[in-house]
Amino acid sequence: MRYAQVTDQLAGLGSEKWILNAAAKRRQAEGHRVINLTIGEPDVPTPDSLIETACTAMRAGRTGYSNGRGEPVLLDALSRRYTTRLNRPFGHDRFLCLPGTQTSLYLVFRTICEPGCEVILGDPMYATYEGIIRASGAVPVPVRLKPEQNFRLQAADVAAAITPATRAVFLNTPHNPTGAILQPGELRALGELARAHDLWIVSDEVYGDLTHDGRPFTSALADPEFEERTIITASISKSHAAPGFRSGWAVGPADFTHRALPLSETMLFGSQPFIADMTAEAIASAPVLAQGMAARMARRAQILFDRLDGVAGLRVHRPEAGMFALIDIRALSDNSLAFALELLEATDVAMMPGASFGLALEGWLRVALNASDADTEEACARIAAYAMQKAA
Known part of the structure; x- marks a missing residue:
């Protein structure tokens, strides 16, 4: 039988990236006491108040079809949120509501790219980004993010990668997996470069409310x-803390949302009204939940640093935001997948190999910061013992 070429383009870019999470779950099912630090799940359940809002909306009949752009109650909330945060008006025509950031990014690149286009993005990158870009027919062009620049994308490096085929520069700030926050001057330099070459700037800002230690976050739309x-x-x-509800959005020029709307309506004709009601309530309030989560994750990153940095040559990179820290294992191994699998087998601690996030992070591990402080301490003890044994 014949298949679309996109299936070949995406081969190996899906669940294969998450082999450590699958292996950890298998060991848990076998009865092992696994500390799973692979996935960026929030460390608290979805608030009862949001679940009750969704349930109340369902009981009230908010279970019918929506429209392609989004429910008015959610568009109102998004308009207020971005008008207030960015200090200029954002009307309903600037938004599209979709089930999560992943779907939003798929729509964005399908709207602005075509086969043969190039999209420049930082390496390391979130594990699904390459697939999102390739699904549009475009080609990802990785630009190395350097530890000595705190893994922040630099305009000079982007400029060196631009060709006549370049269509967009893809940002992720705060960044997964490094936790880097692009600074206003860096964003301006990238914006000027995009304007000079008539490029789009696309920015995934899902971690914008999860900055550590009160660090400020600047949106690419600022x-x-x-x-x-x-x-x-x-x-x-x-x-x-609502990953399973799949509720996200895209914000862009009115002409972009107008052109993207028919594609969005082809993918799915509107999101669930009861989830829109819940989302509107969530984003209307101050980000107290996110701030508490960020404080706990910053504390766990410090635990990792205090317990592991310098042990058997390991180096710990503390994030500025988000749910992850990085461990440089190059003193012990240059194969992050092999090391992560061996570590899981020997210690029942599961972490993501850096290779899942691009060539630039080979020889590193990504550590989720959502385990309890006690489990984080225990994981560090197991990792330290294993590292010292391996270095001996």
């Missing part, structure tokens, strides 16, 4: 000078 070429995506999955 500077109105570049808003006609800037599209951002976000969701309530991380900030409001």
Whole structure:
């Protein structure tokens, strides 16, 4: 039988990236005491108040079809949120509501790219980004993010990668897996570069409310000078501990949302009204839940640093935001997948191999910070013992 070429383009870019999570779950099912630090799940359940809002909406009949752009109650809430945060008006025509950031990004790249286009993005990158870009027919062009620059994408490096085929620069700030936050000057330099070459700026900002130690976050949409070429995506999955509800959005120029709407309606004709009601309530309030989560995750990153940095040559990179820290294992191994699998087998601690996030992170591990402080301490003890044994 014949298949579409996209199935070949995406081969190996799906669940294969998450082999450590699958292996950890198998060991748990066998009765092992596994500390699973692979997935960026929030460390608290979805708030009861949000679940009750969704249930009340369902009981009230908010279970019918929606429209393609989004429910008015959610569009109102998004308009208030971005108007307040960015200090200029954002009307309903600037938004599209979709089931999560992943779907939003798929829509964005299907709308702005075509076969043969190039999209520049940082390496390391979130594990699904390459697939999202390739699904549009475009080609990802990785630009190395350097530890000595705190893994922040630099305009000079982007400029060196631009070709006549370049269509967009894809940002992720705060960044997964490194936790880096792009600074206003860096965003401006990237915006000027995009304007000079008539490029789109696409920014995944799902971790925007999860900055550590009070660090400020600047959206790629903050500077109105570049808003006609800037599209951002976000969701309530991380900030409001609601990943399973799949509720996100895209914000961009009105012409972009107008052109993307028919494609969105082809994918799915509107999200669930009861989830829209829940999302509207979530984003209307101060990000107290996210701030508490960020404080706990910053504390766990510090535990990792205090317990592991320098042990048997390990180095720990502390994030500025988000749900992950990094461990540089190059003193012990240059094969992150093999090391992670061996570590799981020997210690029942599961972490993601850096190779799942690009060539630049080979020789590193990504550590989720959502385990309890006690489990984080226990994981560090197991890792330290294993590292010292391996180095001996």
